[in-house]
Amino acid sequence: MAKSALLKSSIAKKVAMALSGIFLMLFLAQHFFINMTSVFSADTFNSISHFMGNNPLVQYVIQPILILGVIFHFIMGIVLELKNRSARPISYAKNNGAANSSWSSRNMIITGAVIFAFLGVHFYDFWFPEMVYKYVDVNPLNEARYFHELVAKFESPVRTALYSVSFILLSLHLWHGFNSSMQSVGFNNKYSVALHKLGYVFAIVVPFGFIFIALFHHFNH
């Protein structure tokens, strides 16, 4: 491939990576707000979960797009990492190291892999039982069940610890990921500094908020 075509395709990959990352952050924000209601009101959490779990638009349109988005982001992350490695014969560790890049920026592939592994556990915990409950066993609708199912999962100290450690890695991933995505989509104007700060706030508040939710249910029920 000619050099300029190669450059164009690698920029397109970065933009696609950034857009899928921003989409996943939007999902994460709504997931965070819905889960946070479980701390304040079991009824509110139950009725929102019931709506999300039974609305055809959410179930048959948004959910498949979300799952494809996760898979796309994961595969594209590996593709970009491999491409970067082949373009960089001397590794960052020897070359730049901590001198001019942060730990989170150098280890996106590691934090990303941990989040992906977490998602495997998380789907096994919540998503698969939900699919079986609704579409395989075809149980009757029961709006009151979601809160108890959630609380039951966090009885286990091992699961609570596993989730919490994963959320710390999620925080590191978002710490670099958000600002990197802004750069990839070329967002560079008078709002950039404010948006960068907002990115850092998101990277702290959302993952540590998730830790709070997990610990809250572990210690309160």
Ligand code: HEM
């Ligand atoms: C304390 C933290 C969390 C709790 C209590 C929680 C809870 C849940 C529950 C109850 C579901 C089932 C939804 C359904 O009925 O299908 C779910 C699904 C899901 N969660 Fe989480 N979650 C947490 C953190 C996270 C994080 C940090 C991520 C991403 C990194 C995440 C990604 C997902 C995804 C992708 C789904 C599938 C969504 C769907 O299509 O239904 N969750 N979560």
